[in-house]
Amino acid sequence: MSTTVYDSFLFRDMFGTPAMREVFSDSAYVRRLIDTETALARAQAKVGIIPAEAAEDITRKADFDSLDLERLRAETEIVGYPVLPLVKQIADQCGDAGHYLHWGATTQDIMDNAVMLQCKQGVALLAAQLDRVRDALRRLAEEHADTVTAGRTHLQHALPVTFGYRCAVWLSALDRHAERLEQARARALMVQFGGAAGTLASLGDGPEGLLARAALAEELGLADPAITWHVTRDGLVELVSLFASVGGSLGKIAWDVMMMCSSEYGELAEPFVPGRGASSTMPQKRNPISSELMFAAAKLLRDKSSTMLDATMQDFERATGPWHLEWATVPEAFLLLSSSLHQAEFMLSGLEVRTDRMRSNTLLTGGLIVAEAVMMDVAPVLGRNQAHEVVYEACRAAIETGTTLEAELLTHDDLVRHLGAARIKELCDPARYLGSARAMTRDVVGRR
CATH class of the missing domain: 1.10.275.10 (Fumarase/aspartase (N-terminal domain))
Incomplete structure (x- = not known):
């Protein structure tokens, strides 16, 4: 059992x-x-x-x-x-x-080499899984390079971004992890x-x-x-620590996706499979199961990394116990990361992206998400400090009255005279204030 x-x-x-x-x-x-x-x-x-x-x-x-x-x-x-x-x-x-x-x-020679051979096979599997997850993210980033969504800081609307940009940020970390994994493979997999x-x-x-x-x-x-490594376990520590880091990056993706799947956001949904994420009491539920498992794996992998750091402290020329910690920790670390990558590939390959909901969510605050864009455009006309005051007051009035930033700006005669109503309307469009998001997204997507 x-x-x-x-x-x-x-x-x-x-x-x-x-x-x-x-x-x-x-x-x-x-x-x-x-x-x-x-x-x-x-x-x-x-x-x-x-x-x-x-x-x-x-x-x-x-x-x-x-x-x-x-x-x-x-x-x-x-x-x-x-x-x-x-x-x-x-x-x-x-x-x-x-x-x-x-x-x-000696016994440890044989056991360490057996583990190295297992790690060699395991790393090859992980590298292939990681490549497939990166491919799924690359497709999402490319497809949604122009899909405007709300950028959020401290869980509040900050500035508009694109969903492709967000995916490219996720992808960039995994690209670096793929490079690290290749380096670790060459450095850590040593004969004993x-x-x-x-x-x-x-x-x-x-x-x-x-x-x-x-x-x-x-x-x-x-x-x-160059020399026997049987009491210097940094190679295995490097692998498991890297797995924890990759797991953390996958956990960040999972956290973002879970938030965007929430009823209030409604911007994403994990792939539909009959019964997946269902509740025994609430028929309407469609829980983000893959993201939840990725998030759990990230936390468990952090624990494995900590254990391996303990195992690296070994006495003299044969340890009196830390070695045994590896027997449980190394296989579990490989299993956890393989699971997280499997869930990530499934989830990202079939992710439902609700672009209309993303767009409508950027308008929830009545255009306040582009307040910085307006201020930066007005600054050459009114001066930076006065521009800040004007836009600040317009934002405050919009929040208090439930109107929009555009409506409040149009009540400012000097602003309308200098910019015109059409320019103010243009400035309040989130799609007009994306900076280098598209360029950075395409740069990441183009790298292999």
Whole structure:
């Protein structure tokens, strides 16, 4: 019976994806342990540490399907780690070649490499998901580059913007995250092979140890670091911290979308699927479920990042516990971000954009959203300070009487004489005061 949302029959696809769960499943992890052991044998054979025939036998005979998994589980609980119990079973499978299995390695070497291989697969999945979300945002930004909507600061109308501009702002952050993910992939995914204290002393004082590590890195498709990293966990911390940052950017999108989906705004709706977001008591409800899950994932990812920072503080040449924090935290971080990206792709790809409602909402304050535009145009005529006073008084009167900014400005004879009624009407159109919003939107959309 499952006990967490990550493996729950009910909730698992709301807090992860099937593809990412498979990457971090028990069976996949044990297979990656075996992959590491066989790759180590091949690497050591290449540099002459063990016989080539032994490496061939180990690679051919090490078999996940022949393992006694219940025995492996029970012995892992006793030992505290799965590698020793696994090596015993694999060595038996390999016969005489089993004497060369796990040569010069320590438990953490094998476990860290297995995690690196999982991370390598997981990052590839996340990168592809992130690209699809970026594509969905790019389409929205391009399509709505001219769709005027209310820009809001402190939840109040500020100045007009376009919905495309807002989408491009969201997209710009994810574009930077995609770049960061590629950089982290190259920097953080490192091979681990150091032996008992990280010095490769079990392989002697010659070059064989470092040559074997380089060959292992090549076998596994991981970077070969300058020095053993088994107590400097910054690579994994970087990945999980980056995931928290990406999750936060997705959470910002979710928060904006949820607000714009509210009945009072009515500017957006998540894709319609019969029954999705429904209430058991209120038939009219259509809750923004994807955005809610993205928002929750952002908060949970922040917690994972904090835990990983704790795990990075390890003592001397083998930690006395912080390592264990990673076993729970790393898989959950991958699951959470994969879920958030999945929800984002679904939501943004089918987002209902209600352009008429956006336009009408910009007029809710009777044109006050363009007060700055009017002031800046009037300033050369009346002077900056007097222009501010005139527009300020017009805004105050419009608020108190329930009229519009345009109507109040038209009562100012000097203003009408200098500008004319037509110019005042033009200045009060939100679409006329968008600054460089369109240009910036198209710049972001054009970048790949």
